[in-house]
Amino acid sequence: MTAQLFTPLSLRDIRLRNRVVIPPMCQYSARDGIAGDYHLVHYGRFALGGAGLVILEATAVVPEGRITHGDLGIWSDAHGDALARVAGFLKAHGAAAGVQLAHAGRKASMQRPWEGNGPLSADEIARGEAPWPVVAPSAIPLDEGWLMPAELSPADLDALTAAFAAVARRADAAGFDVIELHAAHGYLLHTFLSPLTNRREDAFGGDRAGRMRFPLGVARALREAWPAGKPLFVRVSAVDGLDGGLTLEDTLAFAAELRVLGVDVLDCSSGGLAGSATAARIRRDYGFQVGFAEAVRRETGLATMAVGLIVDPRQADGIVTEGRADLVAVGREALADPNWAVRASRALDGAEEPGFEAWPQQAGWWLERRE
Ligand code: FNR
Numbered sequence: 001m002t003a004q005l006f007t008p009l010s011l012r013d014i015r016l017r018n019r020v021v022i023p024p025m026c027q028y029s030a031r032d033g034i035a036g037d038y039h040l041v042h043y044g045r046f047a048l049g050g051a052g053l054v055i056l057e058a059t060a061v062v063p064e065g066r067i068t069h070g071d072l073g074i075w076s077d078a079h080g081d082a083l084a085r086v087a088g089f090l091k092a093h094g095a096a097a098g099v100q101l102a103h104a105g106r107k108a109s110m111q112r113p114w115e116g117n118g119p120l121s122a123d124e125i126a127r128g129e130a131p132w133p134v135v136a137p138s139a140i141p142l143d144e145g146w147l148m149p150a151e152l153s154p155a156d157l158d159a160l161t162a163a164f165a166a167v168a169r170r171a172d173a174a175g176f177d178v179i180e181l182h183a184a185h186g187y188l189l190h191t192f193l194s195p196l197t198n199r200r201e202d203a204f205g206g207d208r209a210g211r212m213r214f215p216l217g218v219a220r221a222l223r224e225a226w227p228a229g230k231p232l233f234v235r236v237s238a239v240d241g242l243d244g245g246l247t248l249e250d251t252l253a254f255a256a257e258l259r260v261l262g263v264d265v266l267d268c269s270s271g272g273l274a275g276s277a278t279a280a281r282i283r284r285d286y287g288f289q290v291g292f293a294e295a296v297r298r299e300t301g302l303a304t305m306a307v308g309l310i311v312d313p314r315q316a317d318g319i320v321t322e323g324r325a326d327l328v329a330v331g332r333e334a335l336a337d338p339n340w341a342v343r344a345s346r347a348l349d350g351a352e353e354p355g356f357e358a359w360p361q362q363a364g365w366w367l368e369r370r371e
Pocket residue numbers: 023024025026027057058100182184185235269307308309310329330331332333
């Protein structure tokens with residue numbers, strides 16, 4: 001019997017060959033936001049490795065929305081053309097192609113993680129990677145020593161909503177099957193949702209309805225711009241894990257509204273709102289965020305994706321079999337082994353001599369005849 005993890009899932013007109021998703025993971029390896037050979041090879045490995053859906057990393061809708069100078073972007077046709085090559089390869093090898101549309105908000109203009117993970121310093125400036133002004137719902141910096149964000153005006157918000165819609169059309173033209181809207185991890189949309197970072201007194205702040213207004217407006221604009229046959233995902237931080245921060249109740253309310261707007265899947269992550277000095281009270285253990293995906297699925301009827309320290313094929317299969325989530329994302333474990341999905345399909349087969357049918361024939365034909 002095929003393991004539940006390896007049953008297909010149809011979302012609108014898109015059929016995923018299985019439930020294994022590669023979640024968005026920034027590579028900080030683009031030049032001026034343009035995807036290059038690195039991205040083709042890096043993402044291509046996951047399609048060859050059997051994943052059902054590969055979601056490209058946070059891809060900035062406007063240049064100022066990048067986290068670092070190395071982030072991918074999708075703000076011009078040249079960016080779309082470069083991404084089309086990656087999407088085309090993924091689809092040619094059986095994976096659905098997704099892209100995460102993002103704006104970093106007050107967490108923009110940073111060093112790459114391995115260069116310090118802090119605000120851009122004199123070293124980067126000396127080699128031409130200057131900081132740029134950052135924006136947010138309210139003028140509250142990430143932490144001490146970080147750039148003070150400018151508060152976005154209602155006109156700025158309209159322009160950003162239009163930018164999201166425009167890049168959704170570009171993502172469609174580039175051949176992507178799935179868009180994921182990034183509303184997690186302390187980036188722009190999350191900072192609107194959380195009462196800790198949204199202190200606005202206009203229609204885009206205040207109570208929960210006000211704080212959700214801009215993120216919901218972006219989701220609505222994406223749904224209208226994105227073809228009706230293609231699924232739309234939203235990634236949230238289901239809780240902030242901070243005093244006075246977002247709670248699961250807030251997330252359930254947001255999920256219910258997204259469902260009405262025609263969002264297809266809620267990708268349930270957590271945390272990331274504050275600077276490193278303010279550690280969130282979120283205990284990281286195997287599958288530590290699965291409960292959020294389970295609660296959203298149960299309480300709102302929205303399909304969900306579970307993510308976070310899902311590392312083992314049986315663990316992943318159990319999440320789907322027990323109805324806790326519809327999709328399972330495997331991030332760092334797939335960085336360690338891009339063949340995670342095809343290997344998992346053998347491990348779960350239960351056959352005495354599990355075959356290599358799921359592997360690309362260029363490898364599978366030989367592996368089958370190894371002995
Ligand atoms: C990430 N993560 C992430 N999340 C997101 O929404 N957009 C992004 O661009 C990134 N970038 C990113 C880069 C790298 C190198 C890592 C390791 C992680 C978070 C990621 O999608 C995932 O939620 C976490 O890694 C937890 O899942 P795993 O790795 O425990 O399976």
